[in-house]
Amino acid sequence: MKHSWLVSSLLLLWRWTVTTMASQLWAGAASVDITPPINPNWLPLNEYELEKLHIRAIVFENNGERGALIGVEIVGYEQPVYEHVIELVAEYLNVTAGNILFTCTHTHGAAPWGTALFYTEHNYGNQRVNQYATLADAALKAVKEAYAKMVPAQVGYATGEAYLNVNRDNLNPLTGRWTQFSNFTGPVDREIQVLTFNNMNNTPIAVYTTYPMHPVNSYQAGYVSADWPGAMSRWIEQSFNEKVVAIYSQSASGDVNPRCRRTGTNALASISQVHVSGLELAQEPLEEPLRDQYLPLVRADVTYIRQLFTELTSVGVVLGEEVIRIMSRTSNFDSNPSIWSQQANVTCPGRARMDKAREGVPGYYYNSTDVQIMTGAFGIGNTVLAHVGAEIFTRIGWHIRDSSTMNNTMIVTMCNGKSASGYIADVESVSQQVFETLGSTLYPGSCAEDKIVSSIAEHIKAYKETL
Incomplete structure (x- = not known):
């Protein structure tokens, strides 16, 4: 048993040495x-x-x-x-x-x-x-x-x-x-x-x-x-x-x-x-x-x-x-990619519901506690995974990609935590009386879309500066 532990330890040490010295993924x-x-x-x-x-x-x-x-x-x-x-x-x-x-x-x-x-x-x-x-x-x-x-x-x-x-x-x-x-x-x-x-x-x-x-x-x-x-x-x-x-x-x-x-x-x-x-x-x-x-x-x-x-x-x-x-x-492979990450919460005003309407009618709300939403970027070589801890609408995803300074930008949602926001609609869709918008705990407006996009853009900018 001691011999097996020693061999495993030596193998891990060898792999770490090779990885560190040779810059190999x-x-x-x-x-x-x-x-x-x-x-x-x-x-x-x-x-x-x-x-x-x-x-x-x-x-x-x-x-x-x-x-x-x-x-x-x-x-x-x-x-x-x-x-x-x-x-x-x-x-x-x-x-x-x-x-x-x-x-x-x-x-x-x-x-x-x-x-x-x-x-x-x-x-x-x-x-x-x-x-x-x-x-x-x-x-x-x-x-x-x-x-x-x-x-x-x-x-x-x-x-x-x-x-x-x-x-x-x-x-x-x-x-x-x-x-x-x-x-x-x-x-x-x-x-x-x-x-x-x-x-x-x-x-x-x-x-x-x-x-x-x-x-x-x-x-x-x-x-x-x-x-x-x-x-x-x-x-x-x-x-x-x-x-x-x-x-x-x-x-x-x-x-x-x-x-x-x-x-x-x-x-x-x-x-x-x-x-x-x-x-x-x-x-x-x-x-x-x-x-x-x-x-x-x-x-x-x-x-x-x-x-x-x-x-x-x-x-x-x-x-x-x-x-x-x-x-x-896929042709452009990288055997020596950088690995980098940064994430942080953004905060927007919140609201609470006074009714239980599912769809098709206005909802009634009162001001409530602020809502935090996790955003981040995970860089792997020339690709960055832009992530959000909630379900976002299509236009917000497009907005994230358009604001990214990196060509290879993957959009990953429902990631690294669950925001109390519920669905996050883009500004153009927030007035739609559908279950996603009616159930949102976010106060209507541009805060969530703007802050998510700008936060991720800053994360990506910070990563690109390391390359």
Whole structure:
């Protein structure tokens, strides 16, 4: 046992020496299954890759500076969860909090509310994630495994596009009021951003990608679902014989949904015993009775669940193939990138609600406590990951990119903490009477957009000055 410990220590010392002296990027990646225990009263189909949930990590270092990108397939996390993750991972890697990006895919099929497989004593009753006591423990396991797999590496950035998303805020054609309704003339970003880590033989070992589209089609279907991001990640990983780890993070998608909603709305209709014609149905009338628990959550017709999961798998495959196409054409790799980070909170006036209106009518509020929003920049060579601890609208993402002094600017949201703001709408959209704006705790105005953009621009400027 002593001999094994000595060998491991010497190997770590050798790797540190080589990394420091040769200015060589090292990188490793790992995936950990966090699927919750099965509810025996509601068995899964156990037929699709997206029925499993994972937490993934990419760990890298150069010149003694380390960093980690961590993504988890859940709907979201609270601020104490983020703080616990950062505490454990930062201590293990001996880095500051800014050198760790912790995000979620935002899959609505992995949430406690309205999902039979989650809202039971079999998982949330003892607050366990699979065999791990907490999400932070699972994150630390993924980081440790990724760190142990580190090899000499290089990193490159490229972009592509996919026309699978649509702006989701529109006027109801029947009532003339704001609602969730596909808006094909509203703002939406179709860019896929891809950061690829290859070994020195140009073989991929990890990929980190962003795309703006809510994973909402499996919402309230009653089955655990990593939705299309999970299907996409697994397609990429399987395409490389499980030798690649693929992490997905949300871009600026606060006002963006999937273009196609038919299979999701049909599944909800079967739960509510509404006639399913085969056509796409309006979302809100089906979602509201289940969401607000006017109707009990019962098992959907499995025919529609299979259609749903098959469609989500198809979306994941299409996006996964676009990511692989981008990876294949990435050419400007860097084996000696700088690693740098900076993050800080910005503060804007807050408000509190006096009503519970969901959409289509004005809300009533009073002045309340200020709201803090985390912003930051994580530089990896000639690429910077601009991040926000909230869900921002499309135009804010564009505004961030337009204000950046670096050509390679990835937009990462729902990252490094959960702002108390709720959704953050751009100035042009803040007057829309949709659930995102009505539920916001931010006092209406330009404060949030202006401060987020200017703060991130300053972070990026500071990074560029180090290059």
